[in-house]
Amino acid sequence: METLDLVVIGAGIFGLATAKMFQQLNPNKTLTILDSGSSIGGVWGKSRLYPTLKTNNMLGMFEYPDFPMTTDAFAVQPGEHISGEVMYRYLTRYAEHFGILDKIRYRTAVLTAEHHDSSEGGWTLTVQNDGTQHRIFARKLVVAAGFTSEPFLPGIQGEEMFGAPIFHSRDLVKHADTHGTAKTVTVFGGTKSAWDAVYAYASKGVKVHWIIRESGHGPVWMAPPYVTPLKKWLEKLVHTRMLAWLSPCIWGGVDGYSGVRSFYHRTAIGRAVTDAFWSLLGHDILSLNKYDSHPETKKLKPWSHPMFTASSFSILNYPTSIFDLVLDGTVRVHIADVTGLSTMTVHLSDGTQLETDLLCCATGWKHVPPVRFLPEGIEKELGLPHTPSESDLFTPEEVARADEEILSRFPRLRDQPVQNKKLKPILDTNALTTTDTINHSTPLTPWTLYRFMVPPSARCLQTRDIAFAGALLNFSTFMVAHAQALWITAYFNDQLPASVVPPIRPPHSLHSQTATVPTTERGRKAEIKTEKIKSLAELRRETLLHARFGRWRYPAGHGAQFPDFVFDGLPYLDLLVRDLGLRVRRKGGWLAEMAEPYGPEDYRNLVDEFVARVEGGRRLP
Template sequence: MTSAPRMPLFAGQDEFGGRILHQKDYGRVISEGVASHLKIAVLGAGKSAADIVYGLARAGNEVHWIIRKSGTGPGAFANPAENAKGPFLNDPGLAATRLFATLSPSCFNAPNCLFWCTGPFGMVQRPDFWDTIAKNVHVHRHDIKPLADHVVVLQDGPSLPVDIIVRPWLPHTVSDSANEKKWAGLEEAADMKVLSRFPRLAHAPATKQNRLTTNTTPNRLYNNIAPLSDPSIAFAGNVYAPNGFRVAEVQTIWTTALFDGLVKLPSLDAMRKEIAWVNAFMKRRYPTHGAGGNHLQYDMMGYIDRLLGEVGLKSHFTGLVVEAMDVSHDRGGSGKCYGGV
């Protein structure tokens, strides 16, 4: 689901003549020593695109960063660790506290104040990131029309001579299944429950649709890990969260317990309703990126508590003030934070 590259198709691609690479090829290209003094176009506006643009610019290439005008725009990138304030090494560290989580409603928690998230999010680790981009990268807010011989033609924009195109990611289309009608009914009912509990979610800010919203079905995995029809497989890591390490740790605990038969799963009907509830909430809460049902930008702590609760664990933190003051600067000894590990 997440390891196979999904590459776009461009009109005129056969005539381009240059290289079209996925982000997974970036390290190999750098190691080959060919990524210097070239004209390179990078497509996309998320964290992986930002990292690649920075690296290519620092290596002395002429970089064109192309962000689709018809898309959702660039990501919100938090300050690098060097600019962090207070006891937290970085902004995602603050976001990964229960104190921060209480400032926002969650499909896993009781209702609270409402905020919106309408684009990708990430943390830039280099303090000179923005200066490097400003001085060395050409940023284009246009869609791509056809490709020509070593040329990228932008809609309502210039034609860019390039040697290499790098595409960080692209959603893919899936076929309808026989269960779509049943799921549609469940998700419609869940959406009504979401709006009843969180009425303000009915009035989302104006956004442009992400391709994922219209071209794919949501994840239909219990806890975004376990498929309903096959107990022999699990999909850990298939979520978007501000702290991937913390989520991965807890998902590993839950998945191991699942395969060991230590997780008492709800009935199949209850799991379907829970999946529909989470998917409906995510779609409303994150208008451009929540349709997959696995966007945890403001819901990470509630999700972690859900997984830990289902395996009989709980945080050793006893309250909001204690957790806010006791800040972990790395993952060493983090298992001590959870009772029973």
Template sequence: MANFDLIVVGAGLHGIAASRFYLDINPKCRLAILEEDTCVGGVWSSSRLYNGFWSQSGLRMAGFSDTPLTLPPEAETYHDIFEAKYVTKYLEDYVDSHKYNGLTLRDRVKFGFKVESIRKEGKWRVSGQRNDKVETIWSSKLVVATGHTSLPVMPDLPEQARFKGPVLHQKSFGKASSTILASSSSYHNVTILGGGKSAADMVYDSVKAGKTVSWIIRQTGEGPAAFAGAAGKGPYKNGPEIAATRMICALSPSCFSPVTWWTKTIHGSEYGRKLIAKIWLGADQACRDLAKFQSREGARPGFEKLESTTAIFWCTGPIGMIQHEDFWDTIAKNVSVYRSDIRAMRPNSIVLKDGSEIESDVLFCGTGWSRHYPFLAKDQIVEFGLPHAPEDEEDAEESSKWENLLKAADHQVIAQFPQLAHPPPHFERPTNITATRLYNCIAPLEDKTIAFLGDIDLSNSFRTAEAQAIWLTAYFDGRVELPPREEAEKEIAYMAAFSKRRYPSHGATGNYFHMDLIGYTDKLMKDVGLVSHRKGWWQDLVSPCLASDFKGIREEYLSKFGLAVEKDS
């Protein structure tokens, strides 16, 4: 029987970060990483690469703090943005270069392990399929780091069985594109469904491969994404660096940031709110100006249907970044754009509700991801405080308590941030599930030996993963204690109420905080009592939060707490 001190489910960004920092502090820990794929990296893995896949953050914001991500001299960059394949190589090298107690991180990965069941029977019993055999292992502590890009959402297409070509999710695009987009391929007419960044990438790649490309954006969905330019200004190499400064983040209300005279001025006064609204409307207009939807020379009829109605401040629709100088020209002059839902599938075509019929050999779906844990039973989902259907709760008193907590928290959010009471018209995602009840979107209140990482939407995964790994290590080692139960529940309810008000199209599950990267990661570090990520008041205000900011955090942690005391299991 295989026994471990810690099992990490998932070898993506968050699983790697958690394993590395935990072993930094607990080098003799018997740690195993379970990965369903045959390679590490999750969304960045070699199995999911494709030509148009680029990083959404610049080089200075990528990588972990202890090992810089570097590019070869021949690497193509665009305002310091770079191809995703370099992140893939970085992560592959990372798991080989980090060794603890004679084993590298890669040595600890059990590849091809599909977790099917997790149960606590004194210790955590983790069972799954590996090499066509059932395998069971045990652990004192457990981290679930499967993230939110593991389980594809596929649309229910009417009469799909009649369609002769493949219907594939964006998750499969990397593997499939090498054959489907090849010049010798029999697939000539490629259709992409979806309005977000992944759909845009697939459209661009398909055009560059010489295919006839159609782009369908459903009338009943969020609509097309707002795509910002990558260029930075002054000392900032790109747009994400500007967005990752505390100066700019202060223009967005955050439930994680402390209340100061400045936040009261800009978010509590009528003058401050009008000024901020003007700034964010300017950002919306900048996206439209970049694309020139109504005036781009040589654009095909229908290009104007890509004009987004997303309000960037509110994140009411998909948001992305342009990573190719010729992106809009390529799309405008080569792609047939449709804004309609699919009415029927035919053997070699797709019929839309507006009457259009699109000749198609293959359909790629950029239709998002499902955020659930198929290896957890309903009672576990409820117990851990993960989003769940209200009818799954057996304790009516507990359900009523959370309902009251959320109502009180909503009043608090509106009192602190009055502008959030008046969102613009927006797509409202149907939901019949509760908000998350994880403390810091990581820790269940009912069990101190399990945690969930990556179950939060923020704008930079590297910084998020490293901050969560540090907090988790301190939490599992008893260096951080959760507040008393009543106080913890109020904090969770406040975060959930804020998420729903701040991001009305996506925040109902209480873990969407796209513009709260700095506030959230600062809070995690404050909980642990660490300051190595700060640069001094002026630089903190105007400098972007970079990967290197956490560079001294291990040394500060060890100076404060020392190595963890090894315990016999």
């Protein structure tokens, strides 16, 4: 059986960043990246690229901090959204530049991962490549499959007699020929993927029926790239510290401005200011898109409150107006549920029957890892979604205490919005059925990982042999991927302070401790100091608070299932950078710190700073 120091599952943005970082800081160790696809890139893999696919982001905000995407190298101009083809080339060059491209094994799916119950830990992986199974022993394992790998495609009554293609929006490229051959198509869903699919067809002159569930979450928020009366770049707006303060955030405050946050969220005047900000932002977007100017565009007006919307809050990145395609009749919007299918026809709850050449479903993704973990029941220790039971890591009483702490710190979150009084899961309709019980018909616990990366159980913290990269959705993708990769590598290398991750050794103590610990790497003569050790109980409490926070902060997103946020991306970066013992405030002076937006360039030297801290046995100021 092959033995490797590190196995990364997933060759997307987070998997590549983690593999690169581990190799950079552990050049003598072995690693591989396993990906079930046929190319590098994950979401931006070659098999998922269709002609109109572009990033929501514009040049300068969607790149690794230590590998800038330049105009000369990639022919993208400032102010332009980045095409899918450029993203594929960028990720390929990143992997080439850092020497990990040849570490990727394509068309290799990980079927099971079994933990070794020993002091050293490790994982035996059963993998399948081109129909052949074999095993790999991984001393460390990183799951970087993300939340947009496994599509959820519901079954619909009558689909066996439909007689036309039914496919998930992920597979749009596989049906690219229909852009020129289909006369009328139907797109089902209100997500950004649905908007993209609608535009891909309608911009080619194909008639589109666009179905948005009457019992669903409604159309997502779609903002122009520049918002507010001052026409600020939205991506930079969400990474500006003084505006991040206006978002209630349980892990905020590590930037040292806890007093400001307390004013905004714990006083009546402050809450009035924050409400005014979110109202202004929402009203500005509604006005810019002119939803109310026509009955058809009004159907695309979002149903959720902008403050409670997470990463589904998206950006209009099309070269021409999608609203014009609605106004001229190329796109017809239907607010109704699907009740069934018959020959080349979609039936709706309002009695409408839509004749169509295909049905494209933008119906979301599976939110559990695509790997079966063994032994049975270990998913509870790993903090992964599972059917609730009495043996869970957290008791109902602990969950209730966490909820009360969140709501007492952020009273505004007690007033939860009602997005849709008719809201019900897609499987509660008469039309839809599925065998995918683990993901949709069974209520599962949320993802519950410390720092959204590592299991909060004593055994996992002792062996330090597994982490999850990219188990979250946010606007700060590449910056977070870079910081998470460094945090995970430091975690594996036992280089995080004991005040961040306790050095768990049997018997497992649940009480706070202080200990005399070396401030440099083991094996080196080091200055000795006394450092507070975070207890397992404190680590578990933080983990639960952060996991439960999403349920209250982002009910219009996926916050109840996994981390999903927008304005809280910068505070999350602050948290990881502080854990690494590095500078959180990275601007020059208090005014710049408040008003200048953060970007990848602010984290360009993060690795060098970390190496200097480790080798020098000190924290940077």
